[in-house]
Amino acid sequence: MKKVLVLGAGQLARMMDLAGSPLNMDVKAYDVRSNTVVHPVAPIHVYGDLAHGIAEADVITAEFEHVAHDTLATCEASGKLLPSSQSIKIGGDRRLEKQLLESCQVPNAKHVVIESKEDFEQAIEQLELPIIFKSALEGYDGKGQWRMKSVDQAENIWQEMSDFIAQSKSLVPQGIVAEQMVPFSREVSLVGARNTHGEVAVYPLTENHHTSGVLSVSVAAPIQENLQQQAADVFAKLTEKLNYVGVLAIEFFQVGEQLLVNEIAPRVHNSGHWTQQGADTCQFENHIRAIAGLPLGSTHLVRPTAMVNILGEDTVPNEVLAIPSLTMHWYDKEKRAGRKMGHINISGHDELELAQRLVALANILDDQAFPDLAQFAKKYLSRVSK
Amino acid sequence: MKKVLVLGAGQLARMMDLAGSPLNMDVKAYDVRSNTVVHPVAPIHVYGDLAHGIAEADVITAEFEHVAHDTLATCEASGKLLPSSQSIKIGGDRRLEKQLLESCQVPNAKHVVIESKEDFEQAIEQLELPIIFKSALEGYDGKGQWRMKSVDQAENIWQEMSDFIAQSKSLVPQGIVAEQMVPFSREVSLVGARNTHGEVAVYPLTENHHTSGVLSVSVAAPIQENLQQQAADVFAKLTEKLNYVGVLAIEFFQVGEQLLVNEIAPRVHNSGHWTQQGADTCQFENHIRAIAGLPLGSTHLVRPTAMVNILGEDTVPNEVLAIPSLTMHWYDKEKRAGRKMGHINISGHDELELAQRLVALANILDDQAFPDLAQFAKKYLSRVSK
Incomplete structure (x- = not known):
């Protein structure tokens, strides 16, 4: 053992x-x-x-x-x-993350690192509006992010931002990364693993939906080969550069047929929870296999599968369990507004069946607790019914 | 919780x-x-x-x-x-089991219960040879079973059998059930669940292969509707009669197109381990759902899946993990000859792929530790290749 x-x-x-x-x-x-x-x-x-x-x-x-x-x-x-402290730190600091992306020549949003008023002014000059400013280190509860649509906001934002930096209690100096906002059509993510022998395996790209900035639904289904290949190439480049070992997740903005990296997470990821039910081997097992030096398990999509996050609720109606292929994954955490309390995995033999089951699920769940699910499920059903 | x-x-x-x-x-x-x-x-x-x-x-x-x-x-x-003590006891005493089968008019092997020399003689008279004598209560290490092919063996078998009964330390009186041996073509089993509300769900029939009397391989794949229906009917009859709650397994002999009950197990069952990977909801979750009064999960077969028991071994070569769709299930038990130490689940999108993967697995595993696997996999591949 x-x-x-x-x-x-x-x-x-x-x-x-x-x-x-x-x-x-x-x-x-x-x-x-x-x-x-x-x-x-x-x-x-x-x-x-x-x-x-x-x-x-x-x-x-x-x-x-x-x-x-x-x-x-x-x-x-x-x-x-495993992975190395360097890899873990990159996930926790947007400045290091951007450095990595640039050094690997991986497409990402145009950006400027801000450590002074001069940097801030340069960012406004170099980037097109709207600009999003993100704290380099961990933000929380929506703090540490500012959006600028007009230069009129500059003074106010700088004031808030410099106060925010001054108040940082982190041992690592806080900073800001300014990014030109990307007109993306959707957000997708790639979860994959690299083991101690350098073997790599990536899951199919997952389409992600957010509610108030938090992931609410991920869907894994057969995806265009060109997008999958782009994402896999990025995964290979980044993990090789870092000599990475373990599961790593990459979030992308899709703009036309191009994927731009939004951010990376050096760990198993919420958008990979569907693999517990929809893939040959789940991301948790593949992370363990990777760091233990074992062969990676196949990341093959067994059938279209969605994951629905349970936020701030510690119970759902028992009748959801009667929906075929549905499994609950509770985390045994104390209830707190907005907290990730568990997730639901649900599959179908094709996307139509999956969409129908998502509609059935949304019909049972409380609209207040799952505010965007019904609308998402309806749209998804209409998309795959065509 | x-x-x-x-x-x-x-x-x-x-x-x-x-x-x-x-x-x-x-x-x-x-x-x-x-x-x-x-x-x-x-x-x-x-x-x-x-x-x-x-x-x-x-x-x-x-x-x-x-x-x-x-x-x-x-x-x-x-x-x-849950289930009731009555249901559990029936699984532990072949006499009660036979009574239940008879009272439900469920087809099973012709038999005689033996509690005296007279019963023994009557069994030989009433049943056709060969006859198998099985102790009513738990046997172990192959003890408690005798096969009679010729009446010449009668005196010896009775001597051993009566000694065996006399030595029993059980508080419940030991006894013997004599069964006419059934010329079956194969052994199959049905695992199913019934919850506190009387809802029933059964998995597809599984084909079982034994090595030295112990289950070695189970295969779940699409099966003839008439067999599945027979088995489901038996499951419904028995569980209703017992007002059974939980997972129950029924082992059958298939004779032509008829299923005869061999024995029942009032619990999750080794021949249902494949459900961890091949079914919408696994037998362990469905047992918990059943006894907790929750809706049962779908028992739908997601894809053909086999289970290979690991007997008496506490390790297998790491390379088996590279076979797609293969998952290990170790029990963290101390190694002992013949002991059930773990199992391997393996799937394919169809039976051909499953059979090919089983052949690949058998090629890696040690023949001594998995004595019949290579032959089984080869036969299975040839059967499904037609």
């Missing part, structure tokens, strides 16, 4: 454990708030502190990119951390 | 937990040897004795039919046991 320590004790570590147990993996989770190693599914069981967890583990990985840098350094010093 | 206590702490309880966690079920397992309630996946964690486990549980179920009768009585007295 191989022992895996996951930095972070949320739903991603939980699902790594559920996928890892059948593969004979002993997965434990490091809860950064309590500084203890816990059972990922039954966190009531505590196994000591980080040092002990590191000593016990065969391999260490992360379920989120905002791990404290000293923690990453300690883990990396053990020689067990 | 609903709390489930499973009587038995083996792989079936383990897989109920892995399937139950995403459904927001807290599954615990009662280890009869240590008389403690433990975590089904991490049995290092102990939660007290049976009385405590019963008090904490919302619903109690069993992963094996040979639970001590006083334990069943205690659990039933709590009003939480």
Whole structure:
């Protein structure tokens, strides 16, 4: 049995454990708030502190990119951390992310890094309006993002932005990345894995829908070969550059027939949860396989599958369980408005059947709790009925 | 979160937990040897004795039919046991099983219950040779079964049989069921579920292959409608008669176009492990749904799928993981000759692809550890290639 320590004790570590147990993996989770190693599914069981967890583990990985840098350094010093601290940090800092994209010549939105008033003015000069300003480090609750549609807003935005930077408590200096807003037709993401032997496998591109800035629905279905190839090429370039090991997700804006990278996440990803039901091997198992040096499992799409996030709710009507092919994935978390509490996976033998089942699901679920689902399902049904 | 206590702490309880966690079920397992309630996946964690486990549980179920009768009585007295102790006991006593089959007028092998020398003589008179004698209660290591091909063997067999009965330490009197051997073409089994509301759902019939009397391979693929219907009818009759709640498995002998019941198991079953990968909802989740009063999940076959048991081995070559659609299911048990240590699930988009993958698997696995697999895979490939 191989022992895996996951930095972070949320739903991603939980699902790594559920996928890892059948593969004979002993997965434990490091809860950064309590500084203890816990059972990922039954966190009531505590196994000591980080040092002990590191000593016990065969391999260490992360379920989120905002791990404290000293923690990453300690883990990396053990020689067990995969992916590398460099890869994890890139996911947590938009400046590093942009540097990586540029160094790999990967298409992305035109941007300027802002660290001073001069940079800010240059950004307005160099980029076309509208511009979106994003904090380089973690933002939260919609903070750390500003949209500029007219230069009249410049003074106000600069004021807010410089206050925001000044208030940062991060050990790493906060900064801003200004991006020219992209007139995209949709957002898609690619989840894939690269193992310790350099073997790569990517899942089909997933189409993502957001509600108030949070992912609400992902759909995986057969997709145009040219888009899939573009995304796979980007995945190969980035992961090779980083000598990346594990699952990595890339979010893209689709503009015409071109994909521009929006951001990358050095971990299993919400837009890959559908793989638990719709793919030969799920992203959680492939992450474990990758970091354990095992062959990657096939990422083949078994049948069209959608994932619906459950936000801020700790129950849904039991009747949804009667919908064929529907499985619930609760995270056993305390209810909090907007919090990711679980997700629903649902499949069909073709997209029409999937769309019909999504409509049936939306009819049962509460409109307030799933505000955009009914509309999405109806549109999707009309699209695939043609 | 609903709390489930499973009587038995083996792989079936383990897989109920892995399937139950995403459904927001807290599954615990009662280890009869240590008389403690433990975590089904991490049995290092102990939660007290049976009385405590019963008090904490919302619903109690069993992963094996040979639970001590006083334990069943205690659990039933709590009003939480599903299926009923009667149903569980029937699975543990061939006499009760035969009574049930007869009372439901379900086709099965001609038989005589033996409790005395007179019964024994009557069995030889009433049944055609060859006859198989099976102990009514649990046999082990091939003990408790005798085959008679000629009446010359009668004296010897009776001697062994009466010694065997005399040595029984069971509180329930041991007995023997004599069965006329059935010239079957193959063995198939039906796994299905019935929930607290009387809703029934059955999986497609599975074809089973045994090696030295132990299940080695099960294959689930589209099957003749008339056989499926016969089996489903038997399932409906038996479960209604018992007011059964949970998953139940029925093993059949196929003779021509008729199915004769061989035996029933009042629980999730080894021949249903393929459902983890090949069905809309796996048998473990459906068992939990059934006893928790939730709607049953669809039992639809997503794609042809086989299950290969791992007996007496605690490792297989890593390269098997490179076969598409293949997943490992280890039980984290100590290695012991012949012991069920895990299983492999493998699928194909059709039977031809499945058969090709089984051949690839057999080519990698050790012949000694999987003695009949290569031959089975070759035959299966030749059958589906036609």
